[in-house]
Amino acid sequence: MARYSDILKFVNENGYWYVYLPNFFRQGGTKEQLRMRDGAEILLNYLADGNPEVVVEVSEDPLSLDPDHVGILDSLRGIQGGADYIVYDINGLLISAVWLSEPVKLYFGNYPDKFYIRKLK
Numbered sequence: 001m002a003r004y005s006d007i008l009k010f011v012n013e014n015g016y017w018y019v020y021l022p023n024f025f026r027q028g029g030t031k032e033q034l035r036m037r038d039g040a041e042i043l044l045n046y047l048a049d050g051n052p053e054v055v056v057e058v059s060e061d062p063l064s065l066d067p068d069h070v071g072i073l074d075s076l077r078g079i080q081g082g083a084d085y086i087v088y089d090i091n092g093l094l095i096s097a098v099w100l101s102e103p104v105k106l107y108f109g110n111y112p113d114k115f116y117i118r119k120l121k
Contacts, residue, residue, distance in 0.1 A: 006057070006058055007057055008055070008056055010048075010053065010055075010056070011053055012048065012053070016035055016036075016041075017036040017045075018031060018036065019034045021106075021107075024106070034103055034106075035103075037101050039084075039097065039098025039100060040100050040101065040104075042096055042098060043087060043096060046095065047119050053121065054119065054121070056117045056119050057118045057120055058115060058116065058117050059115065060116070071087055071118070071119075081101060081102065082101040082104075083099070083104065084097065084098070084099050085097070085100055086098075
């Protein structure tokens with residue numbers, strides 16, 4: 001399977017984070033299905049630094065991202081409805097442990113063992 005990177009936008013509305021996927025709504029999906037929960041909200045609050053929007057590049061391939069601005073999400077285990085991840089910075093320093101839910105699976109098609117993020121905005 002070819003790996004690639006993509007740009008994702010997250011929006012905070014009334015204290016809740018949602019991934020912005022307009023095509024998902026056109027296919028009958030609901031906003032609640034795109035709500036980020038628990039650990040994902042912690043990670044997005046960290047990345048947002050007080051802003052109501054966060055734009056990130058995500059990839060399963062570390063070579064497609066600028067290595068100076070990458071966070072590494074490494075799966076501990078998948079559980080029903082989500083997966084536990086450890087978030088590291090590019091130097092391998094622990095940022096947080098997070099539990100990521102259904103939107104990750106909707107995007108990747110599964111819960112990848114490892115993926116990478118880079119904040120763009």
